[in-house]
């Protein structure tokens with residue numbers, strides 16, 4: 001018996017020895033060849049009242065990748081004239097929109113046909129980007145502004161060679177993507193930075209998470225319950241948007257000028273029921289992001305609410321939720337209710353986000 005046990009043990013030990021030798025020898029080679037350090041991979045720190053954020057398995061987030069993206073976002077080398085950066089049209093102090101209806105900051109100095117949207121909580125925007133969803137994801141989106149003649153008008157090869165002249169960039173790309181500088185990595189790094197732009201530290205958030213003893217006033221609470229009743233069909237959940245496409249009755253005619261840019265989602269799907277549908281913007285930070293809508297047609301929240309009350313236009317694609325007036329077009333509100341809604345919308349401003357130094361221009365230091 002004893003001998004037998006010994007024999008078995010010995011055999012096991014020999015197998016173990018062989019195995020460990022095998023593992024050691026397998027491991028050794030790549031370890032010797034691979035001198036490149038890896039970036040520190042991170043998960044998005046999502047505040048407890050937000051849902052978990054979808055990830056892109058092809059673009060794992062790293063601390064260094066996010067920082068590289070931040071540097072590129074604020075770098076004018078991404079444009080043909082080296083005058084314009086992403087931040088020229090997306091200003092942090094305005095939650096990354098630009099404060100004008102339609103801007104002419106692009107290379108051609110032509111007035112754009114769409115209003116610059118705010119940029120935050122984009123990690124959750126998985127039903128497409130741009131007002132009509134014309135871009136599928138953040139990992140490819142950046143090519144549009146970089147190459148568009150009316151935005152940055154950059155040649156991707158020239159951009160690559162300009163960036164390659166900066167040793168700091170060469171090192172950073174090598175660490176993050178284990179490779180030399182390529183435009184696809186520029187887009188991926190920008191995507192990582194933008195995924196990290198999470199805004200959920202408003203007065204409302206602190207109230208919901210029971211932080212710092214923050215309370216909402218009676219008027220603000222009334223506004224919250226009105227928004228839940230009248231608006232949350234589309235501006236839904238804790239992100240205050242469903243990221244989906246709706247026609248909220250701004251127009252009833254949808255001209256096909258400028259490559260169908262006024263036709264909304266139809267431009268992407270060619271489904272007549274998508275005419276005039278645009279992506280629901282979040283109500284977060286909305287007090288900071290005037291003017292409003294895809295063409296910036298309204299200057300104040302009061303004008304927005306007046307639209308919903310009295311000026312909803314009817315067409316075949318107007319959303320069912322726009323008929324809250326006993327089946328007629330419009331969302332009824334008294335003057336006092338309007339005031340309450342605006343008071344509540346003001347509690348959604350995230351001042352920590354717009355003042356956060358870790359997402360501000362790193363080249364200004």
Ligand code: HEC
Pocket residue numbers: 073078084085086087088089090103105106107112114115116117118119122125128129130131132141142145146150151152190194
């Ligand atoms: C000249 C102004 C301008 C510049 C420069 C610019 N953008 Fe924009 N951005 C816009 C406009 C206008 C839109 C809306 C376009 C549309 O919906 O058709 C937009 C839309 C976006 C969106 C979509 C957001 C959403 O909610 O769907 C993202 C993301 C974005 N820009 C990121 C960037 C990045 C990254 C850069 C730099 C590589 C950049 N932008 C440069 C004006 C600009």
Ligand code: HEC
Pocket residue numbers: 227230231232233234235245246247248250277278279280281282283286289291292293294295301304308319320321322331341
């Ligand atoms: C049927 C869905 C729907 C409902 C219901 C709805 N909205 Fe909207 N809202 C949208 C869409 C879609 C847009 C963008 C439309 C566009 O730009 O063409 C929008 C835009 C806005 C904007 C402008 C945001 C920006 O950044 O430009 C505000 C503010 C707003 N809505 C507030 C409200 C309020 C308050 C209510 C309730 C009284 C409400 N909405 C009800 C779908 C809806």
